[in-house]
Amino acid sequence: MRQYNFSDLSISDIQKLISRNADLGNEIREKVEQIISEVKVNGDAALKNYALQFDKIELPSLFIEKEEINQLANTISEEVKQAINVAYTNIKKFHETQISNESKIETTTGVTCWREVRAIERVGLYIPGGTAVLPSTFLMLGIPAKIAGCKEIIVCSPPQKTGSINGYIAYVAQLLGIDKVYLVGGAQAVAAMAYGTESIPKVDKIFGPGNQFVTMAKTLVQSTTNTAIDMPAGPSEVLVIADETANPVFVAADLLAQAEHGVDSQAVLVSSSASIIEETLVELEKQINVLPRKEIAAKAIENSFSVLVTDLGQAMTFSNEYAPEHLILATDYWQSITPLIVNAGSVFAGNLTPESAGDYASGTNHTLPTSAYARSYSGVSLDSFVKKITFQHINESGITNLGPSIEVLAEIEGLQAHKNAVTVRLLESKG
Numbered sequence: 288m289r290q291y292n293f294s295d296l297s298i299s300d301i302q303k304l305i306s307r308n309a310d311l312g313n314e315i316r317e318k319v320e321q322i323i324s325e326v327k328v329n330g331d332a333a334l335k336n337y338a339l340q341f342d343k344i345e346l347p348s349l350f351i352e353k354e355e356i357n358q359l360a361n362t363i364s365e366e367v368k369q370a371i372n373v374a375y376t377n378i379k380k381f382h383e384t385q386i387s388n389e390s391k392i393e394t395t396t397g398v399t400c401w402r403e404v405r406a407i408e409r410v411g412l413y414i415p416g417g418t419a420v421l422p423s424t425f426l427m428l429g430i431p432a433k434i435a436g437c438k439e440i441i442v443c444s445p446p447q448k449t450g451s452i453n454g455y456i457a458y459v460a461q462l463l464g465i466d467k468v469y470l471v472g473g474a475q476a477v478a479a480m481a482y483g484t485e486s487i488p489k490v491d492k493i494f495g496p497g498n499q500f501v502t503m504a505k506t507l508v509q510s511t512t513n514t515a516i517d518m519p520a521g522p523s524e525v526l527v528i529a530d531e532t533a534n535p536v537f538v539a540a541d542l543l544a545q546a547e548h549g550v551d552s553q554a555v556l557v558s559s560s561a562s563i564i565e566e567t568l569v570e571l572e573k574q575i576n577v578l579p580r581k582e583i584a585a586k587a588i589e590n591s592f593s594v595l596v597t598d599l600g601q602a603m604t605f606s607n608e609y610a611p612e613h614l615i616l617a618t619d620y621w622q623s624i625t626p627l628i629v630n631a632g633s634v635f636a637g638n639l640t641p642e643s644a645g646d647y648a649s650g651t652n653h654t655l656p657t658s659a660y661a662r663s664y665s666g667v668s669l670d671s672f673v674k675k676i677t678f679q680h681i682n683e684s685g686i687t688n689l690g691p692s693i694e695v696l697a698e699i700e701g702l703q704a705h706k707n708a709v710t711v712r713l714l715e716s717k718g
């Protein structure tokens with residue numbers, strides 16, 4: 288982990304730190320463009336070839352259905368089912384609070400405006416399954432999709448060594464009432480959902496996190512098809528703000544929790560205490576050695592850094608520039624700095640709040656913007672699965688009241704037909 292002192296950093300140093308590993312872009316873009324065009328032209332055949340090439344599996348069928356899903360779901364222990372049920376309940380509770388209930392407004396006499404919510408009809412959920420299979424991501428995407436009432440929910444996840452999905456993914460599918468899962472991963476899954484293949488229907492919007500191939504594919508199909516995406520949700524990252532009240536054992540554990548996701552993950556420590564930084568570095572060494580994914584975590588930590596700041600205010604300045612996917616406030620004084628937060632995907636407040644809680648089971652969604660997209664995007668929520676359609680109704684007093692203003696505005700824009708659409712009604716209502 289590289290170490291910096293905030294007061295020694297120039298603006299361009301800060302820009303460099305904030306850019307993460309953006310220089311990987313071009314090479315990955317070319318590869319992903321190639322995958323997308325192959326899927327567009329050769330459909331299912333291309334998907335089977337990529338399963339062989341990247342996942343090392345020969346697939347007789349690109350999907351599994353209800354019977355096999357139920358059999359696989361039965362293979363998991365009661366203890367795991369219970370834990371998944373706890374997560375399911377909390378995530379559902381939190382997302383149900385997001386059901387919107389807007390009222391109609393009469394903006395001026397006789398003119399009523401309102402919005403009505405409609406579910407996006409066909410959604411595609413990408414559940415990562417490369418270096419780790421993530422049933423938790425299935426909960427995070429499937430629950431709001433179901434609450435929203437999406438008619439068709441297409442689920443893609445990379446095939447496992449068994450040529451199928453694992454029992455945990457199957458159990459979540461069963462809980463959500465999803466009867467089909469496509470065994471397709473990576474950029475090819477995104478291409479399939481954006482263009483459609485013989486087996487996989489084209490969807491209106493693609494959701495879900497993934498590695499750099501998945502994230503690049505989402506970004507590309509968004510600009511070349513009419514399929515939307517949730518957001519760029521790439522390699523996981525965390526920024527921990529720690530003061531002298533922080534516990535270095537907890538801080539190191541939180542940094543490693545995101546570092547173990549992938550070699551391209553970033554774990555950033557911003558602290559007003561030099562000794563907390565030192566002790567955390569020692570803890571990192573200790574804790575990393577017992578991790579099964581220690582090689583991955585070690586690479587990510589190597590690509591990560593710490594910044595020594597003068598106080599919590601300066602820590603927040605850096606954090607807002609970095610715009611982390613996850614922001615942990617490892618301080619007893621967290622309430623004093625939450626008003627200063629401008630950019631973050633999700634915030635974990637106080638020393639007893641591990642980021643893992645949000646990853647799994649507290650209720651908030653873990654599909655969040657990475658690579659500084661937290662500056663402009665929110666994480667996935669119920670809103671991501673719906674459209675809000677505006678309506679208006681104008682009665683006779685409304686057109687009499689508002690019509691003349693519309694006529695003037697149309698006139699100054701030189702749009703006579705717009706003006707006429709009002710004038711003919713005004714003439715009619717005057718009799």
Ligand SMILES: NC(=O)c1ccc[n+]([C@@H]2O[C@H](COP(=O)([O-])OP(=O)(O)OC[C@H]3O[C@@H](n4cnc5c(N)ncnc54)[C@H](O)[C@@H]3O)[C@@H](O)[C@H]2O)c1
Binds near residue numbers: 417
């Ligand atoms: N931002 C978020 O909200 C969030 C949430 C969960 C996970 N994540 C991130 O998701 C990522 C999951 O990545 P993963 O790799 O484990 O799973 P993944 O499912 O995203 O990717 C696996 C697929 O990548 C493709 N692939 C692998 N190597 C390739 C290559 N050389 N060329 C082309 N395609 C290739 C294969 O098709 C494989 O099936 C991690 O980076 C994790 O940090 C982010």
Ligand SMILES: N[C@H](CO)Cc1c[nH]c[nH+]1
Binds near residue numbers: 423522523545655
């Ligand atoms: N931390 C990931 C989001 O960046 C989500 C996740 C899934 N499982 C564990 N963690």
Ligand SMILES: [Zn+2]
Binds near residue numbers: 545
């Ligand atoms: Zn995680």
